[in-house]
Each structure stands twice: as structure tokens, then as C-alpha cells.
Amino acid sequence: MTTSRPAKLPMDGMKAEFKAQALQEFNFYIKQHPLPKDSEAERLKIVDKVYDHTVSLARYSDSCITEKSLATIQKKLPNEDPYLSIFHSVLNLLIFYIERKTGIRAPELAMTTMLKQEVPVLTPDTFLNSELAASIYDLIESKSALQAYINAPIRNSGFLILWLILKEGISKEKDILPILSSHKPLYCIGSHCFYETKARRFWLSKKAEFLFQVWYQSKALPSRRMTKTIQEYLVAHHLLSSHHSLGIVALRQMLKLEYVMIRSNIEFKLHSRRLPNTLLSNHSLTRLFTGRRIHQAQEATTELKTTVRQQRHWLSGFSAGEGKIRRRVEKDIAQLTAKEQIDIVSFFTDKLASASPKEASKVSTELLADLHTRLEDKHKIRAMPFCWLILSWLYHLLKNGGKFKSTLRLKTIKDYVTSVCSPFISEFYGCDPEKMNEIDWAEKLNIVIESIASPQRKAFVAYFAKFLIDSALVPNLYLSDIDVPASEHKVDANIISHLEADNIIEALQQSEHPKAELAQLIFVLGFYLGLRRNEIRGLQFKDFHYKQDALHTLHVRPNKYRLLKTTDGSRNLPLDILLPTAHLEKLLGFVKASKLKHLPFDNLLFHHYADKDLNDAFELLTNVMRGVTGDETLRFHHCRHSFANWTLCLLYNLRQTHSWPFLEHNYFSLERAEQLRHRLEIRQNTRKQFWAVAQLLGHASPGATTSSYFHLADIFHRTYYASYLPELYAIRQFWGQGTTLDSDGTIKLKPRQQSIAKRFQPEVKSFSAPQSPFDISELDPPKIEHANDELSLEIIWRVIRRGAEGQSARIISNEMSLSFDMVKDILLTEEKLVPHTQRRSKHNAKPHINYGSQLKPNIAELGKWVSAFDDKQGELTNSINLNLLRGAIIDLVGAKDAKIRTSKKNLALTLIKFVKILDLSNQIIEIKWFMNDAPLTDLSQVTPYFNHIEFWIDALEHKLDLNRNCFSIILPKQLEELLPHFARYAKTIVSEDGKYLKYKAPGHVAIEVKQTRFYSDQRKDIKALPSRPRRRKSFVSFLRLVAIFVTLQNKNRERNE
Structure with a gap:
């Protein structure tokens, strides 16, 4: 194949029209990227520069602008913001304009990204008080200071405050005062105690719990001047002059220095919330710590849904399925610029301003009436689809309010709509919703999010996407495919423990639901590998790799079925490490069973499941997850959250460091942790664990991982920084001799001591259990009465497939x-007939009628044979004895596809007549008769064989109405001198093919069914020679199906008798 030589673009006469259009769009560009010196002359200068460079440098070949020429143009343009983005937008508009005018397409423009160096956590000023910090740490770690505190807690309250700041990481005065005043803010789950503020949770070390026991029993009231208390304590211990002050900020700097030096930069940022992260809710923690089901209902929210009429109007314009039901609107999408469509939306949003409740109600009523008229116009839906969607969302917000409030302020609604409108319409402008699937929608919505600078306004896009999903305007789109940077009140933080995962898999194994096995496989891919919903749907056979039956790896990459959320989404997952052995074997077994010979390696793994099947499996899995845990807030995407958190626990060896109840599972073995680090090529003492997990999730940096997926920052802090145990001498000084600690560091108190401690015991966080146990059978679909079990070859074929x-x-x-x-009968019969198939051959027959070895053309051919049999079943039953055909599978020649060699004349004649009745096009029959390989010296000895030849020819010509040319004779080599005598009857071939056949009158015949036209003939030149007729393995499989059919028919007849 040759490519045309690159040529200049045909752009004569385009400049004036393009310049006018570009100037119209400029207002939108300036909103996003303001120019320092904005004027009409400056704008014209930018447009002229882009146009002139394109005219002189752009080249196209095969109706596509070359990447090299585009790169040359971009090098000529400024590479600093804001000009970089403005020039990029104008060039993008020009390319779109050229494509619309000439049909010449262009590759995607390269985008330059400016990288800014991150501000370091530790700066020189952090080290200014490092010597004082070391002295303070030595003080609060000393035996004398602890003993002094136990003896006089009130006088030494500075010790407790310093411990809480520097050792427990509770570094804000407003967080410390409540727990010094009372034990009521403290809670416990199991043997673990924690303190919770509005946005933070601090798990107290066992030593901190002991220090609070001492403090609460002293009945001391804390001083409101915490800084003064600390200063007096340090002055008393000669660490600070009375003329110098040391504030909480300085102590935070000391904590930062200690934390970063002992642990890592990223762990400190997570603890101090410089890296946003969302902690688990209390009900999730209770599940993890207790291992029991809880009752947690979904939060009551308003469904973000358009009206039924609006939904129907949209579907009538863009849904192929609905178009069959109601009349389609034929009007094409209007050729309006993005700015013109944005102006239409602005016409309505400009009316939304701050007003009194009465005035706001009046404005809403008027707007709703205007919007109702516009949204009911079917032609406007088809003409401006994306503008219509924004207006439909605006209508919903005005009429129904938001997710949690039934009424929203007009200013809030305006902020929502205007923030989404411009980037959404600009990105989707020129697209046809009818040609877009859910992956295209998700990809473009993610691009819209990337174009918005404000994290808060990025979340508005997800809000809009939820409206599209709830309204069923974009089928199969899921919110988990929308990549919204997290904020503390937006992330739905939840995870599933490995104990719960085992219970989920066990429940699915017990289920009789038709999608239970598929749901189990999907759960394994989501929970143990962190795959998203669309990544699972788009898995291909070529994504699975291994070397010498080891080092199994899954390559997650974009393909023709699935795009990834970002370019960093491509990743390699070590299956043999991440998956437990049983699940690995099951997954690989499924891949092997699904990869049939006729399927290419770039075919979908779940090719035999329709979209509805996969959706049903996801729905079943979600219901099982909720049923097993009792947590109605769980979604499938939480499997990915679980993968992120548990993989970090594995890499950090969390189980070996601290005994948390949710890590008491053999998955967190030291051996698996070492194997994973080895495969990822990271050391145990590295600080790159978060980078490694970010790669496994397909994130560009740990920031995306920590903000949206990591929910155990408080657990990690407690495990690695605040993991202090009380000293024996200290607890015995306070509680008395003989007091001991258990394996977790909890103080073991005597009954009398327990009664004292109980008065200050933290409240136990508990959630009610579901009233009834989870019954997986409740999710099974209603049983169908199978009234029609009529047997056909088509049904047998589909069951075996x-x-x-x-x-x-x-x-x-x-x-x-x-x-x-x-179904069981069909599969069992097929299995029993396998040993009887080609029994006289040294080649064993393959199971499932050799389906796994069939190529795509074979499958199509077999389908034609099956259809012909079912169509003519009545004629076949009346004309021939189908029972005889069961013997045909015994006489199959294993080394020769579609060849039957038999000495049974009735079987041979029945089979020939059988094929003749079916009368499939492009199929011919050839019969070869084998002469006895015996030394014959006299012609008279040969005469009986001539009678046998005449029998076969007569039967073929007069009984079966076949041309005698289909009959030929195979003559042994030792009888070659008799060739002229045999040639008088039919075409004779000298061959040793039947040398070892034992002759039985009227002789062995080989029946060959050959095909004359093939799938590959479609690509042949019309003048090429026709293909040579040849036998096909599809016919062998067909005969095996017929044998199964006949066997089952006989069984049914016997049962009825």
C-alpha cells in the first residue's frame, strides 16, 4: 500500500470567514485564559499568526494533516501561558474549520504542560528549634517526667499536652481542650480508643490511654491558656527562659521535623491533611473491627432526575431503540458555534440573581414556564442536544432543588450551570449523541473536568453527570468513571475487608442465580486487582501474559473496546502475586475456556456475554456485597478502594507492625508482601509505597490515590507514629503492683480497679445488626416453568457451545x-459419546464436538448444517433411518477431516442420502471405493470385485440420483497392471491408502463431503482460479451433533414408553 506525497492544504478564500468565527469564540477563550493586554488588535494578531503558519507549514497526505507539520506549526507558537492556551485553542478551531470545509482530518494536537517544583515540607526555619525539640522529646520520654506526672497530674499538665502534640499528633489547641475537659469525646471500638473531631480522627496509643486514666481520676480542669501551661512546664524543667515564649505553631514545626525524619514526607502530609484524604465512616470501621454485619441504610437523597416527558423527547431524538417505538425527529444537529449555544444558556442563567424569597419564587416560576416550552420542542433537542441537556439540568434544579435540599438559591443554581456550561458545550460541540457510547461520554466528561481550574467546580461536573445517569439519558454511564478530584465531603469512603470478601465469594458460590459465576469473577477482578467497571468490560485475551507458566501479568491498556480515564491508566498488574492461588487458577481457567480457536487475541474476554448480562452481574454483585456486610452504602467501585488500601497495608507490612483485627487474614502474609515488593522492584525500607500503588491503580502520582482512594491515614498514623505502650513501672505506680499488660498493650485490671476505671471509660461505638440473616436465595430470579422442552439440533448446538x-x-x-x-442430559450425552467418536482411529476426539478448535468460518458453516437439519427434520425422519447415522461417528477418520470410511453399505448409503436431502449449497459428495489389496494373478479372480463396483455405481445413479463422476476407485500398487480393466468403470487412482483395510463385500468406501466456496474467497480477485474443494471439520462436528440428537430422541422415546 502506497501513501500519497504530502501536499499543501487547499485554504484559498477561507481566511475572512475563519477570522470572523474565531473572533466570536475569543470571548470564551479569554474567560478561561485572560490576556495581559487584551484588545481587538491583539486578538486579530493571534488569529493571523495561527492562520499564516498553517497555510505555509501544514501538509496533508491521505486526507489527513501530517503530525510532523502540526508539530512544526506548534513550535512556531508561544510556549508560555496564557498565550500557549490561547494559541492552542485557535489552532484547534482552525483544524476543525478545515475539516468541515475540506474533509481533511488532523491528529490530536500535542499539549505542553508546565511543571512547577513542589515546595519542600522541611525548610531551613523548621530546623531553627531542632536542639530545643530534641530536649523536649527527651523530657517527655524520660522516666522522671512520667513519674512526676503520675504523682501530680495537675501540676504537670504540660507533660500531657506536650505528649498529645508531639507524640499523638493532636496539634491544635481547639482539639486538645475538649478531651482534657471530659472523657466523653473519646470512643472505643473493641480494645481501641479514638478521639474524633469534625474532620479528623486520632487513634490514641495505649500509653495515651493510660495518661488519660491518670488525668481523669485527678478530676483536674484544664487551663484555657494552654500555651502558658506549656511554657511554665518547660521553664520549670530549665528548657526555656521565662523571657521567651514557645507557641503551638513552634511545637507543630517540631512535630513536622520529627514526623518527616522518622517516617516520610507523604505520611506527614496525610496526617496533617496537606494531602487531602477521606477517613472511613464509623459504621465502616465497626464492620472492619468487629467482622460482623451491621445495619446501615443509604442516606436519604433526592434523585437527580429529569421529567418523564423530557426523557422521552430525548430518547426519540437520539436512541435507536426508542426510535423503533415512536417517530424519530429527523432534523439534523444545527451548525451553531459553541459561543452561540453558550449564549442561549446564558439568556436563562442571567436572570438568576440574589433576590428575596418572594422575588426568587416569581423568577423561578417564569423561568420554568419558558424552559418547559423550549424543552418540549423536539426539533430543538435534535438541533442543539448538549445545550438542551444543560437547560434540562437547569429546569431540574429550579423545580426539584439539589441532592439534599428541595430548594436552592438562584445564585447557587447559576453557579452550578455556568461552571459546567461553557467547558461542557465547548468539548461536546460537533459530536452526535447517537454515535457516542458510555465510554465516549465518560472520556469527554473527564476532559471537561480537566479544563476547569477550581476543584469545587470540577465536582459540579460530577453533579451534572449524576443527573444524566439518574435520568437514563446516557445508558450504562457510571459515576465511578468520572474522574473528579476529591474533597473531604465529596469522597464516598468505604472498603471491604478480606473476611467479608471471602463471605461474598462464598455467597456467590452458593447462589443459583444465572449470573452468580460471572459476578464472582467480576468481584475478583475489582477487589484483588482494582479494575474499574469499564476496564473489566474491555478486557481482551491479549491483555493476559505469562512466561513459562509463571509471572502472570495483566496489561491494562486502551483498546478499541475501552478507553482509559487518563494516559497514565495503562499499567501492568502481577496476577500471581495479587490474586490468591485459587482465584488465579479460576481466572486463568476462564480465560483458557473462553479463548476459542476461531477468536482472535484482540477479542473481548467476556465476548459471550451481552451488555445486559454484565449489567445484571454487576447489579447482583452489588446486592450481595450489601447483603453480606449489611451496609447499603456499598458500591462496586468500593472494590477498587479496597484494593488501594489493602495493597498499601501489604507493602507497609502493617500486620507485622500492629495487630489490627481486619488484617488477621492469610492474604497479609510476610511471604506475599516480599513477593509483591520483589515484583514491583521496591525495597522494604523504601518510601515509595504510595508511588507503587498509584502505578497499580493507573494514577499519574500518589496525589490522586490519596485524595480519592486512601482511607486509612488515621490507622497508619497510629501504627507507625503513635504506637507507644505504657511502661510497667508506670502502671504499677498508679494501679499497684502485680498489674500487667496483655499482648496488645492493654492494661489488665482487677475487678475493683475496673469499677474505678469504668467511670471514665470511653463510649463504645456500636451499630445495630440486621434483624434477619442474609439469604442469598432472595436474590435468585423467579423460577421459570419450562413448558416447552422440544428438542432440536439448534438447541443442542447452543447448549454445547x-x-x-x-x-x-x-x-x-x-x-x-x-x-x-x-440441559444436563445434553451435556452428559455429548460427554459419553466422545470415547465412541472415531474409535477406530489412533487420534482421540476432542470434547464439545471440537468447538474449541473451530475457526470463525467453521462456526458459520456448522450453523448452516444445523439450520438445514432442523428445517428438513420431518423429511429426514420419513426418508431415512437416522439411527444408522450414530455409527458414522465411529467410522470417522481422525487424521482426515470430514472423511468417513466404512464397509457398512446401509450406513454409507444412508449418509449419502442424508447429505443429499440437506442439499446445502457449495457442498459436493465424493465416494471412493477401495480395491482389496490381495495378490490376484488371474482376471477371473477380479470379476467379483467388478460386480461390487457396479453395485455402488447403480445405487448412486438410480437410487440416490448422483452423477457417477462422484465415484472413484482406489487401486493398490501391486494391482497396477489391472488399471485398464478398472478404469472402464470409473476414474481409478493407484494408491496405498487402503492397504491395511480388511475387505468385506461390497467393499470399503470413503465418503467425503467437500466444500467448494470459502470465507477467504471474498478477498480473491474475480479473475483468480477457484478454490480447490476440500473437506471441512465443521461437517464432522455436525455429524456428532446428529448422533447426540438421535441418542436423546431414543432416550425420550424409551421414557415415554
Whole structure:
């Protein structure tokens, strides 16, 4: 294939029209990237420069602008903001304009990204008080200071405050005062005590718990002047002059220095919330710590949904399925610029301003009436689809309010709509919703999010996407595919423990739901590998790799079925490390069973499941997750959250450092942790664990991982920084001799001591358990009465295909609406007939009628044979004895596809007549008769064989109406001198092919069914020679199906008798 030589673009006469359009769009560009010296002359200068460079430098070949010429143009343009973005936008507009005028397309423009160096956490001023910090740490760690505090807690309250700031990381005065005043802000789950503020949770070390026992029993009231208390304590210990002050800010600097030097930069940022992260809710913690089901209902929210009429109007304009039901609106999408469509929305939003409740109600009523008229116009839906969607959202916000409030302020609504409108319409402008699938929508919505600078306004896009999902305007779109940077009140933080995961898998194994096996596989891919919903849907066979049956790896990458959320989404996942052995074997077994010979390696892994099947499996899995845990807030995407958190726990060896109840699972073994670090090539003492997990999740940096997926920052802080145990001498000084600690560091008190301590015991966080145990059978679909179990070859063929693809008899029964006994009977009969197939051959027959080895053309051919059999079943039953055909599979020649060699004349003649009745096009029959390989010296000895030849020719010509040219004779080499005598009857070939056949009158015949036209003939030149007729393995599989059919028919007849 040759490519045309690059040529200049045909752009004559375009400049004036393009310049006018570009100047219209400039107002939108300036809003996003303001120019320092904005004027009309400056704008014209930018447009002229882009146009002139494109005219002189752009080249196209094969109706596409070359990447090299585009790169040359971009090098000529400024590379500093804001000019970089403005020039990029104008060039993008020009490329779109050229494509619309000439049909010449262009590759995606390269985008320059400016990288700014991150501000270091530790700066020189952090080290100014490092010597004082070391002295203070030595003081609060000393035995004398602790003993003095136990003896006089009130006088030494500075010790407790310093401990809480520097050792427990509670570094704000407003957070410390409440727990010094009372034990009521403290809570416990199991044996673990924590303190919770509005945005933070601090798990107290066992030593801190002991210090509070001492403090609360002293009944001391804290001083409101905490800084003064600290200063007096340090002055008393000669660490600070009375003329110098040391504030809380300085102590925070000391904490930062200690934390970063002992642990890492990223761990300190997580603790101090410089890296945003969302902690687990209390009900999730209770599940993890207790391992029990809880009752947690979903939070009551308003469904973000458009009206039924508006939904129907949208579907009538853009849904192919709905178009069959109601009349389609044929008007094409209007050729309006992005600015013109944005102005239409602005016409309505400009009316939204701060007003009194009465005035706001009046404005809302008037706007709703205007919007109702516009949204009901079907032609406007088709003409301006994306403008219509924004206006429909505006209508919903005005009429129904938001997610949590039934009424929103007009200014809030305006902020929502205007923030989303411009980037949304600009990105989707020129697209046709009818040609977009859910992946295209998700990809473009993510681009919209990237174009918005404010994190708060980025979240508005997700709010708008939820409206599209709830209204079913974009089927199969999921909020988890929208990449919104997290903020503390936006992330839905939840995870599933490995104990719960085992219970979920066990429940699915017990389920009789037809999608239970698929749901189990999906759960393994989500929970153990962190795959998103669309990544699972788009898995291909070529994504699975291994070396010498080891080092199994899954390559997650974009393909023709699936795009990734970002370019960093491509990643390699070590399956043999991340997956437990049982799940790995099951997954690889499924891949092997699903990869049939006729399927290319770039085919979908779940090719035999329709979209509805996958959606049903995801829905079943979500319901099982909620049923097993009792937590109705769980979603499938929380499997990915779980993967992120548990993989970090594995890399950090969290189980070996501290005994948390949710880590008491063999998945967190030291061996697995070492294997994972080895595969990821990171050391145990590294600080790169978050980078490693970010790569496994497909994130560009740990920032995306920590902000949206990491929910155990408080647990990590408690494990690695605040993990102090009380000293024995200290607890015995306070509680008395003989007091001991258990393995977790909890003080073991005597009954009398327990009664004293109970008065100051933190409140136990508890959640009610569900009233009834989870019953997986409640999720099973209603049982279908299989009234019609009529047997056909098509049904047998479909059942065996599904069996070969790994589906169980129960699933096949439910999905095909057949009785379970019938499906089981078909599969069992096929299995029993395998040893009888080609029994006289040294080659063993393959199971499932050789379905796994069939190529795509073979499958199509077999389908034609099956259809022909079912169509002519009545004629076949009346004309021939189908029972004889069961013997055909015994006489199959294993080394020669579609060849049957037999000495049974009735079988041979029945089979020939069988093929003749089916009368498939492009199929011919050839019969070869084998002469006895015996030394014959006299012609008279040969005469009986001539009679046998005449028998076969007569039967073919007069009984079966076949041309005698289809008959030929195979003559042994030792009888070659008799060739002229045999040639008088039919075409004779000298061959040793039947040398070892034992002759039985009227002789062995080989029946060959050959095909004359093939799938590959479509690509042949019309003048090329026709393909040579040849045997096909599809015919062998067809005969095996017929044998199964006949066997089952006989069984049914016997049962009825």
C-alpha cells in the first residue's frame, strides 16, 4: 500500500470567514485564559499568526494533516501561558474549520504542560528549634517526667499536652481542650480508643490511654491558656527562659521535623491533611473491627432526575431503540458555534440573581414556564442536544432543588450551570449523541473536568453527570468513571475487608442465580486487582501474559473496546502475586475456556456475554456485597478502594507492625508482601509505597490515590507514629503492683480497679445488626416453568457451545429457558459419546464436538448444517433411518477431516442420502471405493470385485440420483497392471491408502463431503482460479451433533414408553 506525497492544504478564500468565527469564540477563550493586554488588535494578531503558519507549514497526505507539520506549526507558537492556551485553542478551531470545509482530518494536537517544583515540607526555619525539640522529646520520654506526672497530674499538665502534640499528633489547641475537659469525646471500638473531631480522627496509643486514666481520676480542669501551661512546664524543667515564649505553631514545626525524619514526607502530609484524604465512616470501621454485619441504610437523597416527558423527547431524538417505538425527529444537529449555544444558556442563567424569597419564587416560576416550552420542542433537542441537556439540568434544579435540599438559591443554581456550561458545550460541540457510547461520554466528561481550574467546580461536573445517569439519558454511564478530584465531603469512603470478601465469594458460590459465576469473577477482578467497571468490560485475551507458566501479568491498556480515564491508566498488574492461588487458577481457567480457536487475541474476554448480562452481574454483585456486610452504602467501585488500601497495608507490612483485627487474614502474609515488593522492584525500607500503588491503580502520582482512594491515614498514623505502650513501672505506680499488660498493650485490671476505671471509660461505638440473616436465595430470579422442552439440533448446538465456554448447566438452563434436566442430559450425552467418536482411529476426539478448535468460518458453516437439519427434520425422519447415522461417528477418520470410511453399505448409503436431502449449497459428495489389496494373478479372480463396483455405481445413479463422476476407485500398487480393466468403470487412482483395510463385500468406501466456496474467497480477485474443494471439520462436528440428537430422541422415546 502506497501513501500519497504530502501536499499543501487547499485554504484559498477561507481566511475572512475563519477570522470572523474565531473572533466570536475569543470571548470564551479569554474567560478561561485572560490576556495581559487584551484588545481587538491583539486578538486579530493571534488569529493571523495561527492562520499564516498553517497555510505555509501544514501538509496533508491521505486526507489527513501530517503530525510532523502540526508539530512544526506548534513550535512556531508561544510556549508560555496564557498565550500557549490561547494559541492552542485557535489552532484547534482552525483544524476543525478545515475539516468541515475540506474533509481533511488532523491528529490530536500535542499539549505542553508546565511543571512547577513542589515546595519542600522541611525548610531551613523548621530546623531553627531542632536542639530545643530534641530536649523536649527527651523530657517527655524520660522516666522522671512520667513519674512526676503520675504523682501530680495537675501540676504537670504540660507533660500531657506536650505528649498529645508531639507524640499523638493532636496539634491544635481547639482539639486538645475538649478531651482534657471530659472523657466523653473519646470512643472505643473493641480494645481501641479514638478521639474524633469534625474532620479528623486520632487513634490514641495505649500509653495515651493510660495518661488519660491518670488525668481523669485527678478530676483536674484544664487551663484555657494552654500555651502558658506549656511554657511554665518547660521553664520549670530549665528548657526555656521565662523571657521567651514557645507557641503551638513552634511545637507543630517540631512535630513536622520529627514526623518527616522518622517516617516520610507523604505520611506527614496525610496526617496533617496537606494531602487531602477521606477517613472511613464509623459504621465502616465497626464492620472492619468487629467482622460482623451491621445495619446501615443509604442516606436519604433526592434523585437527580429529569421529567418523564423530557426523557422521552430525548430518547426519540437520539436512541435507536426508542426510535423503533415512536417517530424519530429527523432534523439534523444545527451548525451553531459553541459561543452561540453558550449564549442561549446564558439568556436563562442571567436572570438568576440574589433576590428575596418572594422575588426568587416569581423568577423561578417564569423561568420554568419558558424552559418547559423550549424543552418540549423536539426539533430543538435534535438541533442543539448538549445545550438542551444543560437547560434540562437547569429546569431540574429550579423545580426539584439539589441532592439534599428541595430548594436552592438562584445564585447557587447559576453557579452550578455556568461552571459546567461553557467547558461542557465547548468539548461536546460537533459530536452526535447517537454515535457516542458510555465510554465516549465518560472520556469527554473527564476532559471537561480537566479544563476547569477550581476543584469545587470540577465536582459540579460530577453533579451534572449524576443527573444524566439518574435520568437514563446516557445508558450504562457510571459515576465511578468520572474522574473528579476529591474533597473531604465529596469522597464516598468505604472498603471491604478480606473476611467479608471471602463471605461474598462464598455467597456467590452458593447462589443459583444465572449470573452468580460471572459476578464472582467480576468481584475478583475489582477487589484483588482494582479494575474499574469499564476496564473489566474491555478486557481482551491479549491483555493476559505469562512466561513459562509463571509471572502472570495483566496489561491494562486502551483498546478499541475501552478507553482509559487518563494516559497514565495503562499499567501492568502481577496476577500471581495479587490474586490468591485459587482465584488465579479460576481466572486463568476462564480465560483458557473462553479463548476459542476461531477468536482472535484482540477479542473481548467476556465476548459471550451481552451488555445486559454484565449489567445484571454487576447489579447482583452489588446486592450481595450489601447483603453480606449489611451496609447499603456499598458500591462496586468500593472494590477498587479496597484494593488501594489493602495493597498499601501489604507493602507497609502493617500486620507485622500492629495487630489490627481486619488484617488477621492469610492474604497479609510476610511471604506475599516480599513477593509483591520483589515484583514491583521496591525495597522494604523504601518510601515509595504510595508511588507503587498509584502505578497499580493507573494514577499519574500518589496525589490522586490519596485524595480519592486512601482511607486509612488515621490507622497508619497510629501504627507507625503513635504506637507507644505504657511502661510497667508506670502502671504499677498508679494501679499497684502485680498489674500487667496483655499482648496488645492493654492494661489488665482487677475487678475493683475496673469499677474505678469504668467511670471514665470511653463510649463504645456500636451499630445495630440486621434483624434477619442474609439469604442469598432472595436474590435468585423467579423460577421459570419450562413448558416447552422440544428438542432440536439448534438447541443442542447452543447448549454445547455454552458448555464449552465454561457455563454451568444451571446457568445454561436459566438463560435459555430450558429445564435443568434437559440441559444436563445434553451435556452428559455429548460427554459419553466422545470415547465412541472415531474409535477406530489412533487420534482421540476432542470434547464439545471440537468447538474449541473451530475457526470463525467453521462456526458459520456448522450453523448452516444445523439450520438445514432442523428445517428438513420431518423429511429426514420419513426418508431415512437416522439411527444408522450414530455409527458414522465411529467410522470417522481422525487424521482426515470430514472423511468417513466404512464397509457398512446401509450406513454409507444412508449418509449419502442424508447429505443429499440437506442439499446445502457449495457442498459436493465424493465416494471412493477401495480395491482389496490381495495378490490376484488371474482376471477371473477380479470379476467379483467388478460386480461390487457396479453395485455402488447403480445405487448412486438410480437410487440416490448422483452423477457417477462422484465415484472413484482406489487401486493398490501391486494391482497396477489391472488399471485398464478398472478404469472402464470409473476414474481409478493407484494408491496405498487402503492397504491395511480388511475387505468385506461390497467393499470399503470413503465418503467425503467437500466444500467448494470459502470465507477467504471474498478477498480473491474475480479473475483468480477457484478454490480447490476440500473437506471441512465443521461437517464432522455436525455429524456428532446428529448422533447426540438421535441418542436423546431414543432416550425420550424409551421414557415415554
